[in-house]
Amino acid sequence: MISLAEKGNILKESEKKLAVASTHEKNIALKEVAHSIDQSREFILKANSLDVENARLSGMKEGLVDRLMLDHGRIDGIIESLYTVIKLPDPIWKSDRVWTLENGLTISKMTVPLGVIGIVYESRPNVTVDAFGLALKSGNAILLRGSSTAIHSNVALVKAIKEGLQKTEIPEGVVEFINDTDRDLVLEMLKSNDFLDLVIPRGSGALIDFVVKNATVPTLQTGEGNCHVYIDDTANLHDGVKIVVNAKTQRVGVCNACETLLVNRKVAKEFLPMAYEALKDKVELRADEETREVIPAKSATEEDWATEFLDFILAIKVVEDVDEAIDHINKYGTKHSESIITETLGNALKFQREVDASTVYVNASTRFTDGGEFGFGAEMGISTQKTHARGPVGLEQLVTNKYLVMGQGQTRK
Amino acid sequence: MISLAEKGNILKESEKKLAVASTHEKNIALKEVAHSIDQSREFILKANSLDVENARLSGMKEGLVDRLMLDHGRIDGIIESLYTVIKLPDPIWKSDRVWTLENGLTISKMTVPLGVIGIVYESRPNVTVDAFGLALKSGNAILLRGSSTAIHSNVALVKAIKEGLQKTEIPEGVVEFINDTDRDLVLEMLKSNDFLDLVIPRGSGALIDFVVKNATVPTLQTGEGNCHVYIDDTANLHDGVKIVVNAKTQRVGVCNACETLLVNRKVAKEFLPMAYEALKDKVELRADEETREVIPAKSATEEDWATEFLDFILAIKVVEDVDEAIDHINKYGTKHSESIITETLGNALKFQREVDASTVYVNASTRFTDGGEFGFGAEMGISTQKTHARGPVGLEQLVTNKYLVMGQGQTRK
Numbered sequence: 088m089i090s091l092a093e094k095g096n097i098l099k100e101s102e103k104k105l106a107v108a109s110t111h112e113k114n115i116a117l118k119e120v121a122h123s124i125d126q127s128r129e130f131i132l133k134a135n136s137l138d139v140e141n142a143r144l145s146g147m148k149e150g151l152v153d154r155l156m157l158d159h160g161r162i163d164g165i166i167e168s169l170y171t172v173i174k175l176p177d178p179i180w181k182s183d184r185v186w187t188l189e190n191g192l193t194i195s196k197m198t199v200p201l202g203v204i205g206i207v208y209e210s211r212p213n214v215t216v217d218a219f220g221l222a223l224k225s226g227n228a229i230l231l232r233g234s235s236t237a238i239h240s241n242v243a244l245v246k247a248i249k250e251g252l253q254k255t256e257i258p259e260g261v262v263e264f265i266n267d268t269d270r271d272l273v274l275e276m277l278k279s280n281d282f283l284d285l286v287i288p289r290g291s292g293a294l295i296d297f298v299v300k301n302a303t304v305p306t307l308q309t310g311e312g313n314c315h316v317y318i319d320d321t322a323n324l325h326d327g328v329k330i331v332v333n334a335k336t337q338r339v340g341v342c343n344a345c346e347t348l349l350v351n352r353k354v355a356k357e358f359l360p361m362a363y364e365a366l367k368d369k370v371e372l373r374a375d376e377e378t379r380e381v382i383p384a385k386s387a388t389e390e391d392w393a394t395e396f397l398d399f400i401l402a403i404k405v406v407e408d409v410d411e412a413i414d415h416i417n418k419y420g421t422k423h424s425e426s427i428i429t430e431t432l433g434n435a436l437k438f439q440r441e442v443d444a445s446t447v448y449v450n451a452s453t454r455f456t457d458g459g460e461f462g463f464g465a466e467m468g469i470s471t472q473k474t475h476a477r478g479p480v481g482l483e484q485l486v487t488n489k490y491l492v493m494g495q496g497q498t499r500k
Numbered sequence: 501m502i503s504l505a506e507k508g509n510i511l512k513e514s515e516k517k518l519a520v521a522s523t524h525e526k527n528i529a530l531k532e533v534a535h536s537i538d539q540s541r542e543f544i545l546k547a548n549s550l551d552v553e554n555a556r557l558s559g560m561k562e563g564l565v566d567r568l569m570l571d572h573g574r575i576d577g578i579i580e581s582l583y584t585v586i587k588l589p590d591p592i593w594k595s596d597r598v599w600t601l602e603n604g605l606t607i608s609k610m611t612v613p614l615g616v617i618g619i620v621y622e623s624r625p626n627v628t629v630d631a632f633g634l635a636l637k638s639g640n641a642i643l644l645r646g647s648s649t650a651i652h653s654n655v656a657l658v659k660a661i662k663e664g665l666q667k668t669e670i671p672e673g674v675v676e677f678i679n680d681t682d683r684d685l686v687l688e689m690l691k692s693n694d695f696l697d698l699v700i701p702r703g704s705g706a707l708i709d710f711v712v713k714n715a716t717v718p719t720l721q722t723g724e725g726n727c728h729v730y731i732d733d734t735a736n737l738h739d740g741v742k743i744v745v746n747a748k749t750q751r752v753g754v755c756n757a758c759e760t761l762l763v764n765r766k767v768a769k770e771f772l773p774m775a776y777e778a779l780k781d782k783v784e785l786r787a788d789e790e791t792r793e794v795i796p797a798k799s800a801t802e803e804d805w806a807t808e809f810l811d812f813i814l815a816i817k818v819v820e821d822v823d824e825a826i827d828h829i830n831k832y833g834t835k836h837s838e839s840i841i842t843e844t845l846g847n848a849l850k851f852q853r854e855v856d857a858s859t860v861y862v863n864a865s866t867r868f869t870d871g872g873e874f875g876f877g878a879e880m881g882i883s884t885q886k887t888h889a890r891g892p893v894g895l896e897q898l899v900t901n902k903y904l905v906m907g908q909g910q911t912r913k
Contacts (some may be wrong), residue, residue: 194874300717441519447905455910472898492861494865
């Protein structure tokens with residue numbers, strides 16, 4: 088078996104060619120990979136059924152088994168997502184800043200690939216192909232480390248990717264897979280500063296925490312979302328109900344779903360019954376005492392304010408004003424997506440400025456924080472850290488820059 | 501003594517006010533700090549003389565003692581650098597990207613402060629004030645951890661800074677100093693993800709390595725510069741000599757100085773004697789065999805190619821063509837600043853595209869990689885990493901972004 092260091096060398100050498108490949112060459116490669124996956128359907132599905140069987144034998148919950156399972160429809164989806172990436176503009180070797188110094192030097196800040204990206208992820212095998220597609224289009228080589236539960240599916244998918252690349256100008260070594268579920272090897276990967284430029288963890292809070300705490304390579308945290316909707320005293324209450332229902336229930340297992348509803352005291356008696364009617368059949372409510380004087384709900388604990396339920400559960404709290412709402416959000420939130428429903432300009436501006444989060448909404452659902460919705464076309468995840476990239480991570484966030492300086496013999500005085 | 505966690509809380513709370521302070525308030529604060537330092541000259545110089553005395557007693561080399569020492573002229577310099585920052589445009593709450601989605605949502609990508617920045621640095625006390633000034637103007641609180649050798653100077657400077665801030669709207673808690681030289685406390689600082697958003701090491705390679713290897717907080721590596729000048733076969737040789745002399749000798753102890761000269765074989769016999777004449781009195785030359793057939797030089801070792809001399813020493817190697825030059829640079833370089841001297845368009849473009857470095861020059865000295873020279877006004881250092889910021893780190897690199905989304909009741913379909 089090839090060692091991690093050898094894989095690192097292959098990735099670095101292959102990335103040199105990918106970094107200077109034309110957009111046409113990269114798109115051809117993505118098409119060949121899509122074709123190869125299409126041709127390898129039976130092989131991939133057979134490998135996947137082995138993973139599914141092992142998962143059931145080990146007692147995995149059916150909800151999780153469903154995330155792991157592939158069928159023809161899902162393979163169609165994987166192929167479609169490659170075509171989405173083909174259609175996106177190439178983010179490499181562009182500039183939005185060129186300037187000339189007094190001494191005549193012209194500086195261009197150009198976009199260039201990061202280099203080699205590592206990704207540590209769980210369960211869903213489509214991540215293998217999605218992450219590869221985004222990396223390739225942005226000129227980055229990628230080292231994949233999936234979970235042991237999806238190992239057969241991932242090996243089959245990577246084989247199909249490599250077979251596709253073999254028909255193109257892009258070396259197959261731009262993608263490597265760690266076919267080993269040894270934890271020590273992940274640790275080695277996280278400390279491979281000599282060949283890895285970035286590591287992205289995708290999965291549970293525990294996985295992200297493990298990566299961030301152990302990596303010496305820079306990481307991009309695509310973290311939890313404990314998101315809030317705050318109903319201000321001048322809110323359009325009908326819009327408020329519609330937005331809370333959407334933010335909470337349109338899809339519950341996602342990071343941009345609403346987990347806590349904050350309601351201004353002045354409108355609590357009017358708004359809470361409206362919200363209750365709209366939510367009660369589907370959602371378990373956990374509320375503070377003041378809310379429970381108006382509508383039926385379980386009693387909320389301190390822990391509920393800090394929890395990303397990812398479920399049909401909503402915490403509710405009555406607050407004095409926009410300041411108390413902002414304080415609550417900045418104390419318990421995860422800096423992901425936060426929304427105020429208000430008709431008061433000053434409160435909208437205050438909330439936008441003072442809430443510390445990647446995305447702050449006025450009069451809209453938190454569910455829009457997404458690379459696709461933002462118009463980025465596809466995303467590697469949603470960053471909840473402040474360095475490098477914050478919010479949806481699309482192709483434009485998978486780059487770094489290089490300053491080109493054009494001179495005519497200039498020296499420094 | 502206040503614990504690190506308590507300092508973290510003070511910094512976080514103080515930063516909330518700083519983050520939304522107006523440019524006017526921040527500039528007034530910087531002026532008051534400059535005034536306070538001016539008023540505290542005797543106190544600062546007395547503290548500094550204690551550090552200098554201790555350094556000499558402990559046998560510190562005079563070159564290093566000189567970096568530590570303050571006098572009235574150097575305090576003038578510290579004050580001037582605060583006025584430079586006052587004149588720079590405020591980097592906060594600006595946008596170069598506002599767009600509207602089909603559903604009517606308008607998204608603005610705004611600049612916001614990172615939050616709390618930590619800096620771990622060595623020796624020179626002016627870094628204390630420079631780093632504080634850049635952090636304050638960019639809305640960031642700062643935790644300073646200087647070296648034990650400058651402890652009295654730094655304590656005096658931080659006292660003066662805080663006294664200045666007390667006269668303003670900006671809380672003095674936006675700057676805190678670790679008045680303790682315990683290494684365990686640095687380790688604790690490097691793992692303080694709950695209140696630190698970024699750590700910047702400034703100093704020796706060993707310090708940077710220690711920080712990068714131990715931090716779980718994101719780091720910004722302001723690293724070594726093993727920079728090259730490559731003389732191509734069509735180079736204007738007179739410009740080439742002028743640029744090599746400037747890049748090597750204009751200032752030797754800096755990261756953008758040239759450490760290795762690469763010369764195309766076709767012009768080696770003509771160029772090397774010209775370079776030798778210009779360098780021989782000042783610079784020790786360490787060269788490969790082919791160079792030594794043309795000019796006198798010591799024999800270069802493998803280690804020389806990889807060394808940042810920071811001294812009047814230059815390694816020289818003859819190469820076949822631009823490809824060999826690029827390979828050599830990508831193998832031994834530190835991705836800092838690289839220059840090609842050529843009149844051939846294709847080679848200039850190839851070098852720009854394929855050399856992996858923060859700044860790539862055509863026909864100019866590597867010495868221009870600098871926040872001041874680039875027009876950024878001031879800099880926190882020069883980043884040699886690819887994530888977050890690459891190249892000179894000025895005010896515009898000390899920010900992150902927040903997406904503001906303005907709606908009228910939109911929900912996700």
